[in-house]
Every structure is written in structure tokens, then in C-alpha cells.
Amino acid sequence: MILKMRSWSKNTKLETGSKGGNYGDDLTSIHGISTTMAVKDKLRLFNKYFLHFSKAEDARCYRVNGSASDHEIANGKIKDKEEGCEGHVKQAKRSKHKGWVTKRPDLKAISEMLNKNEVLYHERYFGDLPGIEVGHRFYSRAEMVAVGLHKLLLKRIDYIGKPYVKSEYNGYTFPLAAAIVMSGQYEDDFGNREEIVYTGEGEKDIPGKKRQFSDQVMRCGNLALKNNKKQSVPVRVIRGHKCDDSYSKKVYSKKVYIYDGLYKVTGYWDEKGVSGFKVFKYRLKRLRGQDNLTSQNQVHFVRGKVSRVQQELPGLVCKDLSNGQEDKCIPVFNFYNPSLAPTGFKYINSIKVAKNVSIPPDAPGCNCRGKCTNPRSCSCAQLNGGDFPYVSRDGGRLFEAKDVVFECGPNCGCGPECVNRTSQQGLKYQLEVYRTKEKGWAVRSLDFIPSGAPVCEYVGILRKNDELEDISENDYIFEIDCWHTMKGIGGRERRLGDVSLPMSNLVDEVDERTLESEPEPEFCIDASSFGNVARFINHSCDPNLFVQCILSSHHDVRLARIVLFAADDIPRMQELTYDYNYAIDSVIGPDGKTKQLPCFCGTSECRKRLY
Structure with missing residues (x-):
């Protein structure tokens, strides 16, 4: 008996009395x-x-333990308000007669x-x-x-x-x-x-x-x-x-x-x-004719250290790209040319500032102690629209992409473990650089990365755009276009989570009309000669990372930090990518002609051209 069922697969070959793999209209x-x-x-x-x-749930836990002050938590009298809440969860489970x-x-x-x-x-x-x-x-x-x-x-x-x-x-x-x-x-x-x-x-x-x-x-x-x-x-x-x-x-x-x-x-x-x-x-x-099953036997790095066996793995050309600058080592693999490792740049783990760029003074901070927990009394939470942008789960996860995120800074009373310092805590996941056949170097994670988690900051030299030479030949320029994205200038897509940026936060009190009249961003991050692991992350038309502008010390959005966050739950060994967001025909070469670069992301959403 053949069941006339609705099946969406083009490739499935059914057996034992079946007449094929497509039982209805194909849905694409x-x-x-x-x-x-x-x-x-x-x-x-x-x-x-x-x-x-x-x-x-975090807010509920705070209310449950509302009598506990931030000072008590910081001094160890109460380890964590979430821990205090766990007993209430168990009690709720036991109280079945109450519903x-x-x-x-x-x-x-x-x-x-x-x-x-x-x-x-x-x-x-x-x-x-x-x-x-x-x-x-x-x-x-x-x-x-x-x-x-x-x-x-x-x-x-x-x-x-x-x-x-x-x-x-x-x-x-x-x-x-x-x-x-x-x-x-x-x-x-x-x-x-x-x-x-x-x-x-x-x-x-x-x-x-x-x-x-x-x-x-x-x-x-x-x-x-x-x-x-x-x-x-x-x-x-x-x-x-x-x-x-x-x-x-x-x-x-x-x-x-x-x-x-x-x-x-x-x-x-x-x-x-x-x-x-x-x-x-x-x-x-x-059934036969389906894709092969994925292997569960993968080699992973443990706690940021390379074991003896892993040191002997074929293709390992560098044990730690960061030379100990990161909390976790960043190994490099090259199976196409085992003698070739990344060259031509110096690894740094924080932004370097060009001599002609002035960084504004540190902004005033909140008066919290230990960890920021109460958004009503935290001035940094108020800058984010009255609430914290992060959820404390998994070491801090961004609730949603925002125009700009205000983190706690040097003048804040909270400590380094505050959830509103999530992107400042260094690499949390074990990243690996590896060579691909068509895209050059790429980056993947040996750890699972949950959605909303910070992956890495884009690090390089903070420069002025108008002083760059041969920009069309530099593949490591990241324009800081946070303001332009916030206002949708130049066709940029605005984000959710808009925040009102006080004009007093802008250097020299630049007014909105002046900023909006600028067709291109004023500053950029140049990772061509100095950079970190982010410079090796490739473009994809269907990426698993997104770009987030963050202000943590000063509040000048033109000089915001650029941090890459997980857009999805990213399994181990999946390549990390973000959308470079080039407009087609937007790159002009030194000869004045439009440059074209094919895209090799290989996703079903591929636009075929990077620019």
C-alpha cells in the first residue's frame, strides 16, 4: 500500500513498496x-x-532576594541572587496542590x-x-x-x-x-x-x-x-x-x-x-540516498591548553596565534599548505589609536557595587532604555541587537564580573583559525556558542577614514558606522532597540545635522598590520554572527567598539561568519574602475558577489 502523504524532500529515496521521494508539491x-x-x-x-x-526570571529572582543588597553579594554573604532563587523553583515544583x-x-x-x-x-x-x-x-x-x-x-x-x-x-x-x-x-x-x-x-x-x-x-x-x-x-x-x-x-x-x-x-x-x-x-x-550522518567523534581543545596529542595533529602550523595575549590559545591549522601560517600582521588584543585621533575622557559611571542588578538605580541601565541589555545566563548574552549598547566603564562602581561588562571579559570560547580552499583563512569555534553571546571584538588601529591610502586594496578596514546605522543613512538598515543618545555624549557637541550630512563614517578600524582573530572571520550572505556597536568608556558613538555576537546557537566546528554588508559596485579601484569580488560563502542565500 502506498501512502499518499505530503513529503517535502526532493532527494529521499523510499523503499519497500514506495514509488519515490516526492508525495506532493515541493515547498522551497x-x-x-x-x-x-x-x-x-x-x-x-x-x-x-x-x-x-x-x-x-532574573528580575523575579531579584525580587525574591530584594532584601539582599549588592554589597552583601559582593562580599560573599550571598553568592548569587540566582542561587537564592533556585530553592523557590524547587519549592514551586513540590507545591503541586497549589498549582x-x-x-x-x-x-x-x-x-x-x-x-x-x-x-x-x-x-x-x-x-x-x-x-x-x-x-x-x-x-x-x-x-x-x-x-x-x-x-x-x-x-x-x-x-x-x-x-x-x-x-x-x-x-x-x-x-x-x-x-x-x-x-x-x-x-x-x-x-x-x-x-x-x-x-x-x-x-x-x-x-x-x-x-x-x-x-x-x-x-x-x-x-x-x-x-x-x-x-x-x-x-x-x-x-x-x-x-x-x-x-x-x-x-x-x-x-x-x-x-x-x-x-x-x-x-x-x-x-x-x-x-x-x-x-x-x-x-x-x-533509508538509502540521504546525506551522511554527522560524526560525533571530534577532537576538541580543553581549557585553552594544547594537549600532547593535539600538538601532533596534522596541519597544526601555530599553537597560539595570540602568543599568550588571550586567555585561550588560538591554534592555526593549514591542510592545504602545511608550512604556511598567517603572516604580515602583529597580533594585538586591544585597540591601538592613531596619533591624530583623540579619545574623549571617560564618561561618568554608575554607583552600583559588586554587580549591577537593579536597573532602576543603575545609571548605565537607564542609558540602555531603562534596563540591562544582557541576560546573565551563560556568562552574559545580549538580549537583542541594538543601535548601540552602553556598558559599564572605568568610572562605574561595579566590578569586572558585572553582567553589563559582558563584552569586556576577553575570549570566552575556544577559537581556531584554519585554511580553506577558496576563502583563505577562516575561523571556527571548538566550543558551542549560544545565541547572543559575545565572540570577539574587531581590533586594529583606530584611524580617520580620510587619511587611509589605497583603501580599495585593504581588506581589513571596518568602518565605524554606528551613527549612520542608527539614522538609516546611506540605505543602512536600522535596528531594533533604538536608544536616545544625548547630544552631550558626542565629542565637541557635534549636532545631528552635521553628522547626518556626512555620507560616510569619519573613523574606522584598520586591522591590516595590527589585529586580532576577528580579522580572519569571513563574510557570509547567511551569517551566524552580527555586529554590535558598544560604548564602554566614553560615549562618543563615532568611536564605538565593534563586537561580534552570535546570531544563532553555533555548534562546534561551524565556521564563524558575519555579513560585510558591501553594496554592489561600491568599491572603486585605484584606476577609477568598479571592482568586483565573487562570494564563496556557499549558502543558499548567497548573493554571488561580495561587492
Whole structure:
């Protein structure tokens, strides 16, 4: 029997009674954007809600511990207001008779998306979903719900039952499974990644010791998988792995979920499980013709030090590009020319200022002590629109991209661990420079980087634009165009999170009309001869980093710091990129002719030309 199901894959080759891989109209775009971007946009929206509710939880914790002063925290009487809040979370869980409301930001985030009808793929579909490729990683069950890959937060088998059956499914027996999660929760799951034995669900003490307490029953998800076998309907398989990269902390389950593709159910039976009760078993085999499974066996650097084995890795041409200037070493690999390492520049970890550039004096600071926690009393928070721009989770994450971020500076009373100094704390992630075939040097991370986390500052010599020579031949110029972006000058795209910048914060009290009359920025950062790891980060038309202007010492937006932040949750070993944002035909060579440079980012959103 052939199921006339809606499948979005062009490449999937189905077997065992199937006639091919496309069961309906192919979907390549959603609301005018590619399906890849649609998936990415939904995950970014989820992360925005996640950080919003994380921020709200931080505020709740502050209220819970409102009697504790910043001075008490700084002096160790209370280690952290978040720690004081943890007991209240546990107490809320125990007080079931009073009604339980989750405080987990990920669950609140997905509830918000469901309530606003903002999830992708509202209905359940069989087969691959466009925009979600084999190997796609998700860092919580809630993320999978956000994009429709698996619509259940707790249960393992996502199925379509009779209430959901449409006329296009007439003649087929339901329920039918659309997706399953295999995450080791059941005692009897085993197998390799091409063929697995999957244990049915139900009759398990999930909150307790996670043991079977009764015989499983052939119904719901168990019956769905049985029907998949009888009618040759493939099922999506998502495999959970233990990992510290997920949202899991304390009460969270530390797992990352990887989409392994489509599997067919080749058999099922029941047997006595480890706990002595009947369980259902299903044998699943991965369909041929899909992308290869991603490897879990990757070599990682640990705590910023190169081990003896790693020193002997082929292609390692430099153990530490920074020569000890960064808290974490930056190794360099070159598999195309093992004798070639980056040359022609000197590594620095902070901005150098040209002699003819004057840096304004340090701005007045806040009167907080220890860590800034109360936005109502913190003058730096008031500059950011009345709240802190960062969430304290994961060492500090930017809630959203803003025109400009005001951080605490030298004249502030808070210490270096203040969340409003997040971008000033050096490299937090283990970065690696490596040689590519077409793009020259590139940068990737050996650590997972959560969305909103600062990756690195763009460092070089702070210069005036009009004094640069042969600018068209310099690929390491970064114009400080924060003001122009804020005002949308020159076609620049404005951002959310606009803040009112007091004119007194501008050097020499330059008025807005003067600034707006300037078609190009006055200052730039030149990383051609002096720079840091950021100079090796490539362009992409679909980047995973974004540029954020930051003011931390003075408040002259024309001389803002340029910091690169994670736009998405970035898995290990993925190249780090940002959009150089050149306008086509905007670069003129020394001969007066327009220069062109092809783009090799290789993404589905590629514009084919860098400029």
C-alpha cells in the first residue's frame, strides 16, 4: 500500500513498496523566503523569547532576594541572587496542590510561540521537512516544537491520530508516527546509527527512577509505529546525546538533539524488558540516498591548553596565534599548505589609536557595587532604555541587537564580573583559525556558542577614514558606522532597540545635522598590520554572527567598539561568519574602475558577489 502523504524532500529515496521521494508539491519557500531561512528565523525568534523569559526570571529572582543588597553579594554573604532563587523553583515544583507554573524559560518561550501561532509547520507532516537537513542540531525539545520537527515536549513518539486525518489520507489506517526521539530514556534502546532497535513508550516512572512499572499497551504511539510498518511509512528519527551545550542547567536535561533523517520500520515484537514487564520493540533501518550522518567523534581543545596529542595533529602550523595575549590559545591549522601560517600582521588584543585621533575622557559611571542588578538605580541601565541589555545566563548574552549598547566603564562602581561588562571579559570560547580552499583563512569555534553571546571584538588601529591610502586594496578596514546605522543613512538598515543618545555624549557637541550630512563614517578600524582573530572571520550572505556597536568608556558613538555576537546557537566546528554588508559596485579601484569580488560563502542565500 502506498501512502499518499505530503513529503517535502526532493532527494529521499523510499523503499519497500514506495514509488519515490516526492508525495506532493515541493515547498522551497515560505512567505517569500527560503525554507532554510524560515527555520533559522523561527529558531532566532524562539531564542529571543527564551532570553526574554530568562531576563524576566532574573528580575523575579531579584525580587525574591530584594532584601539582599549588592554589597552583601559582593562580599560573599550571598553568592548569587540566582542561587537564592533556585530553592523557590524547587519549592514551586513540590507545591503541586497549589498549582504549578513553570519557570523554565524554554517552556515559556515555546508556549508564547504556540499561543501566538508563530511556530513553523503548524500541522504534522510525514517525511523530511524543508529547511531541516540531516545533522541539524537542536538544543532543547522546545526548539524542535518551534520548527515542527517533533511537536511533543515530553513524549517520544509524535504521531497523527484519527482526529487529524484529512481526505488526502483516505484508505489508510491511523494513527501513524511522523517522528520519534531516541534519547536513552528507556532501558532497552540500542543499535548503531544505520539500524536501531527502538523501545515503545508508556508505563514508565519518568519523574522517578525511569523504570518500567507495568506492561506497555499497544495504543497511541506504539500502535502508530506498528501501522508505519504495515503501510511502509517512514518516520523521522531524532537522536538525543548527552551534552553540556543545551539550555540544561541544574533542572534541565543536558542533551542536544540531532536529526538523523528518515527510517523505515522493518519489524516489531514484544518481549520482557529489563524491569520484567512487557515492552514493544521496533526495528528501524535508515533509508538509502540521504546525506551522511554527522560524526560525533571530534577532537576538541580543553581549557585553552594544547594537549600532547593535539600538538601532533596534522596541519597544526601555530599553537597560539595570540602568543599568550588571550586567555585561550588560538591554534592555526593549514591542510592545504602545511608550512604556511598567517603572516604580515602583529597580533594585538586591544585597540591601538592613531596619533591624530583623540579619545574623549571617560564618561561618568554608575554607583552600583559588586554587580549591577537593579536597573532602576543603575545609571548605565537607564542609558540602555531603562534596563540591562544582557541576560546573565551563560556568562552574559545580549538580549537583542541594538543601535548601540552602553556598558559599564572605568568610572562605574561595579566590578569586572558585572553582567553589563559582558563584552569586556576577553575570549570566552575556544577559537581556531584554519585554511580553506577558496576563502583563505577562516575561523571556527571548538566550543558551542549560544545565541547572543559575545565572540570577539574587531581590533586594529583606530584611524580617520580620510587619511587611509589605497583603501580599495585593504581588506581589513571596518568602518565605524554606528551613527549612520542608527539614522538609516546611506540605505543602512536600522535596528531594533533604538536608544536616545544625548547630544552631550558626542565629542565637541557635534549636532545631528552635521553628522547626518556626512555620507560616510569619519573613523574606522584598520586591522591590516595590527589585529586580532576577528580579522580572519569571513563574510557570509547567511551569517551566524552580527555586529554590535558598544560604548564602554566614553560615549562618543563615532568611536564605538565593534563586537561580534552570535546570531544563532553555533555548534562546534561551524565556521564563524558575519555579513560585510558591501553594496554592489561600491568599491572603486585605484584606476577609477568598479571592482568586483565573487562570494564563496556557499549558502543558499548567497548573493554571488561580495561587492
